[in-house]
Amino acid sequence: MSVVFEPSLCVSCGRCASVCPGTLLEAGDGRPARILFPDDCWGCASCLKACPRRAVRLTLPPALGGLGGLLSCGREGGRLVWRLERPGREPADFPGDPEGEGGY
Template sequence: MSIRISKESCVGCLACTRVCPGSLIKEKDGKAFIRYPRDCWGCASCVKECRFKAIDFYLGADLGGNGTVMNVSEEGDCLLWKIIKPDGTERIIEVDGKNSNKY
């Protein structure tokens, strides 16, 4: 698993750099980047932390893989996880933050 960071969408807030447990995300010229993508173990913390949808998370082969990526945005109490397949088709999984710990 790994991530990719969009230079166009990144605003350089560096929130992602503070949550990566492996300190893998660095800053250059006001933008975040990951120096060693293969070291990413897929915790998705940076994806959740980025409020600008600048980070896509590559899904492993066991989860659909083959270029499928996922990102997340917030809408009220909900997290909307968007899964984008290589053919452009999208699926959204909505997680209600208020109730997610009830199960």
């Protein structure tokens, strides 16, 4: 378990496959993207940040304490906006930092 693709959202742009540091994804030629080697995924979320349509989501396996939620990532004005989707709940958006602000 690692990243989950939603074929209905995928526009087959191939960005996810072009950035994957493990060469694990297949995309393009009009077919929706998919992960060829799900067990090899590192969980780095590079594909989430590359996807223009939130068509790929990260999930944490139960063996690692995951509760079934899905994390996706979009960009608004150069800033990353993360989204948590949980079964039966409204999605919750979580904006990333404005530039140079941290506070942790």
